[in-house]
Amino acid sequence: MLGLQYFSFAELWSPLFLAVMLLLTAGYFVWIGPIAGRYADSVPVPFWRRILFVCGMLALYLAQGGPVSLLGHMMFSFHMVSMALSYLVAVPLIMLGIPDFIWRSILKVNPFRRLSFLARPVVAALMFNGLFSLYHIPVIHDYVMLHFTVHRIYYIVLFLTAALMWWTLINPLPERRMASGLGKIGFIFLNMVLLTPACGLIIFADQPLYATYSDPETWALAMGYCISGDPSALLQNFGGPAFFELMSPKVDQQVGGIAMKFIQEFIFASMLAYVFYHWYKKENGQEGDELSTPSSTLEESTLTRA
Template sequence: MLGLEYFSFADLWSPLFLAGMLLLTAGYFVLIGPLSDRFFGSAPVLFRHRALFVSGMFFLYLAQGGPISLLGHLMFSFHMVSMALSYLVAVPLIMMGIPEWVWRSALKVNPFRRLSFLAQPVVAALLFNGLFSLYHIPVIHDYVMLHFSIHRIYYAVLFITSALMWWTLINPLPERRMASGLGKIGFIFLNMVLLTPACGLIIFATQPLYATYSDPDTWALAMGYCVPSDPAALLQAFGGPTFFGWMSPKVDQQVGGIAMKFIQEFIFASMLAYVFYHWYKKENGQDDNEELPPSSGLESGSLTRA
């Protein structure tokens, strides 16, 4: 299906990456379990928050190490789905699964405190959306795809800036909240607008923009970082990326841009509805809880002590 049958188990599931993700997940459960007593104000973590963290790690693995990652090297549309899952789905799920007492301890670390200005709403929005848009300028995208170390570094930076961007919306610490309900609504609209130019460039382009999805030689070189195979062998076996797609490179590119924008709009529209609902209730004196559910089972007394 989709040409996946031509690749090995290791190509499809990236066992080393999977092992790393499992170790990180195990470390999370050790942290909130046996090691939790070492944190001031620690408390049992609710099941839903554990489920959020595991779900986030699952989507991150699927997008960066599973079949979607491989498909993202074959078709641009899957590349954009991978990007959306990595930075618009996995990141907030992982963050919501981390307990408040872990966040408090982590944010006391000196380097984090010095860089706290990066989490300011406008700065964070410009950083993530700017780097995302920059990455999808054709010449930069093809260069990053052809240089493995830069590719990994760029994706790590996108992950960090995505977390900074999401912090404004899902920050569970009352003492560190930087935006009111109305401010969050404006912040959501800002993010929806900032990503539009990049998606528009991709959707309305009159020709394929990315050599890694249209030029066989460039595609074969980029694939060499995804599967352990000689580029010449890949070209001999498949001829190029069009072997795997039922759409032309131009249509595949357009579908990718539409998919990215649709996923972003759906996620932020859902967040907008949530924030607006609780902001409206607060303004009318019905409810003062405008945030997402807290990420730990702390009682109010524990919060006071913290």
């Protein structure tokens, strides 16, 4: 299916990356469990937070280490699905799964305190969307895909800037909330607008933009970072990316741009509806406008009593 049968288990599932993700997940459960009592403001972490964290880690693993990652080196549409899973799905789920007392301990570290200005809404939105758009300029994209170290660094930076961008919307700490309900609505629209030019460039281009998905030799070099053995063997066995394509490179590129924009619009539209609903209720004196749940409210009241 989709040509995956031609690759080994290790190439499909990246056991080393899987081990790292499992260790990080285990560390999370140790932090919220046996050693949580070391923190004066710790409270039992509700089940829903644990589920969100695990789902976020699973989404990140599938996007960066599982079959979606491998397919993203063969088809541009899967590359964009991988990007959406990594930065629009995994990041907010992981952040929502982290309890308040862990966030406070992380933010006490000096480097994070000194760089707190990066979490300002406009700065964070410009950084993430700017880096994302820059990455999809054809010459930059192909360069990053062909240089493994640059590729990893760029993806890590994108992950961090995505977390800064999401911080405005899902910040669980009442003492660090900077945006009102109306401000969050404006912030959501800003992010929806900033990503549009990059997606538009990809969708309406009249020819394939990326050598990684259209030139056999460039494709084989890029594939060398996610498969074992000599990449030149790929050319001998398959001839190039066309062997795995379900559609032409141009259509595949257009589908990728549409998929990224659709996923972003769906996620942010859902967030917009949620924020607007609670902002409207606050304006009518019914409740606060924060992205909170009964569980987070319980945590805040516990801190107040302490």
